[in-house]
Amino acid sequence: MASYFDEHDCEPLHSEQDARTNMLLELARSLFNRMDFEDLGxxxxxxxxxxxxxxxxxxxxxxxxxxxxxxxxxxxPVCLLEFEEEETAIEMPCHHLFHSNCILPWLSKARKQQQKHRLENLHGAMYT
Incomplete structure (x- = not known):
């Protein structure tokens, strides 16, 4: 019987890589199993x-x-659906148009006046 590494055409990780990989796998397993973050510290x-x-x-x-x-x-930009004729859209200062059902919940969580270096992240926040 071939070894795991031969069978999958890969090489074993070095010990430093093993530690990082194991840590990421543990976090992924915890998230997958819906473990509470408190349990992980x-x-x-x-x-x-x-x-x-x-x-x-x-x-x-x-x-x-x-x-x-x-x-x-x-x-x-939020739901990716086309607008319909005679529909009313909300226009943001960046001139993007949004359905009110899409943008209003986001605006209830985020403010226009942010620190300049965070503005790009704020603009992308509605897509996450």
Whole structure:
């Protein structure tokens, strides 16, 4: 019978790589098995790191756009569905159009005024 490494055409890892691989595998198994992070000693106050929600007045004052003509071919960046003619979309300061059902929940979690170096991450946060 061939060895595991011969059978899978691979080489054994070095001991330093083994430790890192085992640690990642343990974390993956824990997540897969829905183990509580407290059991791993990885308790973190996640809420402390989240940005505050957007101000209600700022959200209410975002421009609404009625979709017309070629705009109907545009897609909402969140749900990736095309807009329909005569549908009302919310336009963000970046000029992207969103369904209100898609963007409003995100705005309840994130604020426009972020630190400059975090702005790119904030823009991508709605896709995760």
């Amino acid at each position: 990885l308790v973190v106050d996640w809420d402390h790191h989240l940005p505050p929600p957007a101000a209600k007045t700022a959200v209410e004052n975002l421009p609404r756009t009625v979709i017309r003509g070629s705009q109907a071919e545009l897609k909402c």
